[in-house]
Amino acid sequence: MSDKLRLTKTYLARNCVTMVFIFALSVSTLTISSLIIGTLTIGAAHAQNNNDEQVLLTTKQRHVIDSFTTFNGHTLKQVNIGWESYGNLNQDKSNVILITHYFTGNSHAAGKYHPDDKASGYWDSIIGPGKAIDTNTYFVISVDTLANISAHDPNVITTGPASINPDTGKPYGLSFPVVTIRDFVNVQKSVLEELGITKLHAVVGASMGSMQAIEWASAYPEWVDNVISVIGSVHSDAWTTTALEQWAIPIKLDPLWQQGQYAQDAPPIEGLTAALMFITQIALHPDYFNQVGQTLDHQALQHAPLHDILADHNITQWLYTRAKSRASLMDANHLLYLVRACQLFLTGQGASLEAGLAKINANVLLIPADNDLLLMPYHARNAYTQLRTNAATKAASKASAPKIAYASLQGPYGHLNGVLGISQHSTIIADFLQQ
Amino acid sequence: MSDKLRLTKTYLARNCVTMVFIFALSVSTLTISSLIIGTLTIGAAHAQNNNDEQVLLTTKQRHVIDSFTTFNGHTLKQVNIGWESYGNLNQDKSNVILITHYFTGNSHAAGKYHPDDKASGYWDSIIGPGKAIDTNTYFVISVDTLANISAHDPNVITTGPASINPDTGKPYGLSFPVVTIRDFVNVQKSVLEELGITKLHAVVGASMGSMQAIEWASAYPEWVDNVISVIGSVHSDAWTTTALEQWAIPIKLDPLWQQGQYAQDAPPIEGLTAALMFITQIALHPDYFNQVGQTLDHQALQHAPLHDILADHNITQWLYTRAKSRASLMDANHLLYLVRACQLFLTGQGASLEAGLAKINANVLLIPADNDLLLMPYHARNAYTQLRTNAATKAASKASAPKIAYASLQGPYGHLNGVLGISQHSTIIADFLQQ
Numbered sequence: 001m002s003d004k005l006r007l008t009k010t011y012l013a014r015n016c017v018t019m020v021f022i023f024a025l026s027v028s029t030l031t032i033s034s035l036i037i038g039t040l041t042i043g044a045a046h047a048q049n050n051n052d053e054q055v056l057l058t059t060k061q062r063h064v065i066d067s068f069t070t071f072n073g074h075t076l077k078q079v080n081i082g083w084e085s086y087g088n089l090n091q092d093k094s095n096v097i098l099i100t101h102y103f104t105g106n107s108h109a110a111g112k113y114h115p116d117d118k119a120s121g122y123w124d125s126i127i128g129p130g131k132a133i134d135t136n137t138y139f140v141i142s143v144d145t146l147a148n149i150s151a152h153d154p155n156v157i158t159t160g161p162a163s164i165n166p167d168t169g170k171p172y173g174l175s176f177p178v179v180t181i182r183d184f185v186n187v188q189k190s191v192l193e194e195l196g197i198t199k200l201h202a203v204v205g206a207s208m209g210s211m212q213a214i215e216w217a218s219a220y221p222e223w224v225d226n227v228i229s230v231i232g233s234v235h236s237d238a239w240t241t242t243a244l245e246q247w248a249i250p251i252k253l254d255p256l257w258q259q260g261q262y263a264q265d266a267p268p269i270e271g272l273t274a275a276l277m278f279i280t281q282i283a284l285h286p287d288y289f290n291q292v293g294q295t296l297d298h299q300a301l302q303h304a305p306l307h308d309i310l311a312d313h314n315i316t317q318w319l320y321t322r323a324k325s326r327a328s329l330m331d332a333n334h335l336l337y338l339v340r341a342c343q344l345f346l347t348g349q350g351a352s353l354e355a356g357l358a359k360i361n362a363n364v365l366l367i368p369a370d371n372d373l374l375l376m377p378y379h380a381r382n383a384y385t386q387l388r389t390n391a392a393t394k395a396a397s398k399a400s401a402p403k404i405a406y407a408s409l410q411g412p413y414g415h416l417n418g419v420l421g422i423s424q425h426s427t428i429i430a431d432f433l434q435q
Numbered sequence: 436m437s438d439k440l441r442l443t444k445t446y447l448a449r450n451c452v453t454m455v456f457i458f459a460l461s462v463s464t465l466t467i468s469s470l471i472i473g474t475l476t477i478g479a480a481h482a483q484n485n486n487d488e489q490v491l492l493t494t495k496q497r498h499v500i501d502s503f504t505t506f507n508g509h510t511l512k513q514v515n516i517g518w519e520s521y522g523n524l525n526q527d528k529s530n531v532i533l534i535t536h537y538f539t540g541n542s543h544a545a546g547k548y549h550p551d552d553k554a555s556g557y558w559d560s561i562i563g564p565g566k567a568i569d570t571n572t573y574f575v576i577s578v579d580t581l582a583n584i585s586a587h588d589p590n591v592i593t594t595g596p597a598s599i600n601p602d603t604g605k606p607y608g609l610s611f612p613v614v615t616i617r618d619f620v621n622v623q624k625s626v627l628e629e630l631g632i633t634k635l636h637a638v639v640g641a642s643m644g645s646m647q648a649i650e651w652a653s654a655y656p657e658w659v660d661n662v663i664s665v666i667g668s669v670h671s672d673a674w675t676t677t678a679l680e681q682w683a684i685p686i687k688l689d690p691l692w693q694q695g696q697y698a699q700d701a702p703p704i705e706g707l708t709a710a711l712m713f714i715t716q717i718a719l720h721p722d723y724f725n726q727v728g729q730t731l732d733h734q735a736l737q738h739a740p741l742h743d744i745l746a747d748h749n750i751t752q753w754l755y756t757r758a759k760s761r762a763s764l765m766d767a768n769h770l771l772y773l774v775r776a777c778q779l780f781l782t783g784q785g786a787s788l789e790a791g792l793a794k795i796n797a798n799v800l801l802i803p804a805d806n807d808l809l810l811m812p813y814h815a816r817n818a819y820t821q822l823r824t825n826a827a828t829k830a831a832s833k834a835s836a837p838k839i840a841y842a843s844l845q846g847p848y849g850h851l852n853g854v855l856g857i858s859q860h861s862t863i864i865a866d867f868l869q870q
Contacts, residue, residue, distance in 0.1 A: 238728025239721035255690040286674035293673025
């Protein structure tokens, strides 16, 4: 094991642009409010309303596992994995919240790498000082998955089919073993153990992250006190399995895919782009998508596609261009492996869903999105029913019974309400974590 | 114009298997109930409950248009189109109901070609003697679209990219002009005019058929008294346009597609199969799909896909096998042209949706499916609101105001409730047609 692990330097820096604006409004509204890691920061009187004035900074860390055995029994040498953290680990290491990321995400859950980064981590609206997942209280940590889709993103550290197999000196390609949600959990566990952590106050994840969160609670119930499953699922039913397969199919059809043996400089970029188009659409909802259409002045009857079967409508071009630009940092085989991990997901990865759910002792808060078209809210409703039943059984036998809660998200984004609209449940999340 | 047109011989024949069963039960329950085209038929006392005892027979007819000008201004020579009918045209030709078919359908809307056919036309539950669309009263006719997807089905007659271009002696391929819903309507009009028909009591269609039905009422308002739009849409919004594009993408990725210039014996069958998998899934709903999963004993954690990234779950295999078997009679380029026709659809195909809808004088009954994931019920709700507003405007100006009605379908099939579950609204449909 390498010595590369160290606690992230996490601190607040001033967002100068915002500060200038606030000063211009009224200097008298400003007050000293935050003291983070010994850095005095000028904030506004109402921290909740002025979080954007503070920039949470983080750094990608590297964790190396010399030998990792996968759920299906293969051994991987030199697994490299990235992770980030926000806030500080307390003395008894009891304030840890693990954030598990979604399919196209990575461990950049909050904050920025540099004050001038354009975007923050995807859940920056709920992770930070004074936010729902309060980094003044909690040490928040997130870990890149195996086979992370953004294999070529310099801010992601992952091991997957695009990685060099140390035994051959060549990329694994499809010789990389199938990996599962449990493997992602076990990699996270390795990171935590290196930090001396043996207990998680909570695991919180959206979508594929929700699978990891629930898997944590089932596989290692003694570790996990609380789970928040956002836009989630506790297993891949028949519908979900084939819906996920739709993302794999265009990659396998791309002639450049070459059964996964493509050259680094000639990847199946069109197949990967198509997969990303599909993912983007199903993760949204017509309510939002048609707003985009309006901004593009979408018309069904357009000149170019009316006269040329190969011409596209402008909304198709918009979706394609957006997907293509994202594809350049991603890897097609990695996408196939993530699809497979999700398809194989069964809470507890054992004999049955019932057995897997029965192992969970954690409190669970389920946060589906009412108009989710990817993991529809029936997933959360069914999980809620089963977990409540299990909790009632435990209460009847006088074992401590976990609390099972449910709060659905509204908004135009469909599945992505779990990312873009999550802050509407900031109070519910904060209260759940403080129980 | 050829002389190939003649009225279909449509008559009822006895379904011997059913009859044997009924006789075995009790001969005394049988009574003479139906007299159709001079043929005495033994039926049961309650025709509604015993329709399956009678087989409505039909024959595919051929209509030839020597020169057809498409909406976008191209001229096609020798357009061959199939059609079917059920029931009899009355003397003043005032009893015509046109059925417009859906994306993967054709003019086989009801009945059988032979008494021993396994399956009947797709809407056999509502078309036939004594049924909601009563062939004792109405002359029901349906027409294959241009570029019908089942180009190689002996029971379909269509002209599209797979047809031989009479000018070159070779298949059109992508030199076939883009065709639109209006073109489908104009082909149907040609068939009707050859039969001396100048008026439609109703146009009734599901999905892509609903587009044709509503287009009829907007393009030729003097023709159409009533429209029934089932699981329908009055235009392709941004969401629908890119959702449809998902079906085109795998075909274009298939290396055998060759920019549409594939050989007849080497078609892009994998791309076409993928498209059909996507269509099948989005046209269903998890409620039904997961029932199929149960019959297959679907488990997320299966041995083969856990150990081999190229192995599939059995539900994926089920969907693939089903799609592949359908693909053999279909044509990939035809699918692309149908996608495009739907993407371009705007009621009236003019300046705006509002202008197109304002031209409609017909009564309109909208029948969406509440859990439709392909053309979600917001399409019908929005159309209902706009058509009601237009009707109110007409009523205020003392013009005759059409009746606009709405009845939603329930059931596990999602979009396909409009086909598989349509008979739940038999009474509403029958009453609407009799108003």
